[in-house]
Amino acid sequence: QSVLTQPPSVSGAPGQRVTISCTGSSSNIGARYDVHWYQQFPGTAPKLLMYANSDRPSGVPDRFSGSQSGTSASLAISGLQAEDEADYYCQSYDRSLSAYVFGTGTKVIVL
Amino acid sequence: EVQLVESGGGLVQPGGSLRLSCAASGFTYWMNWVRQAPGKGLEWVASIKHDGSEKYYVDSVKGRFTISRDNANNSLYLQMSSLRAEDTAVYYCARRKEWFGEFDPWGQGTLVTVSS
DSSP: OOSBBOOSEEEEOTTOOEEEEEEOOTTTGGGTOOOEEEEEOTTSOOEEEEBTTTBOOTTOOTTEEEEEETTEEEEEEOSOOGGGOSEEEEEEEETTTTEEEEBOOEEEEEO | OOOEEEEOOEEEOTTOOEEEEEEESSOOSEEEEEEEOTTSOEEEEEEEOTTSOOEEEOGGGTTTEEEEEEGGGTEEEEEEOSOOGGGOEEEEEEEESSTTOOEEEEOOOEEEEEOO
């Protein structure tokens, strides 16, 4: 029962821009706790993709960008590439649950 | 570069116990366990402060799981008891530098299957 809601899937053609939403509440994203994003390929461990809402770790292409507003956050992928096909998860902290919470996950499909 | 390697997973009967280990190079900061049930999303399980003085758990494992660490041997542990079918998952260890910080890096994971 994730408290951060993401669309199950988003799709786009190579070169297009897609956006993944992460909807929370006043107990997590709305409380201004940082949102982080992870990329996971089948059968492998998650990998940090974005931290502190909009910062990219070294090595992550600038095609990936993050933002946060109110009780939601978003991850955008511009110039979509076949290698971007993976599952993406947002993550934050929830003060009501006193727990680190993850989003429901979104599968990015490259058409 | 920090590397995390989990071990100890396997098949266990409901009600049984299992201890997971995570070997880490560069063993500082908060350490965490995160799990992923087959075909499902990620769930934070437990965290322990660098000196072991603070421990936190998700409600569903409180009283059943215990997180610990041995800094001298760069090792993190998760003692799991009274295991249930719903505990079946891949368990990852991950580092977190700050209280509200990101989980990075992650280990490769170890599969725990609770079944009779």
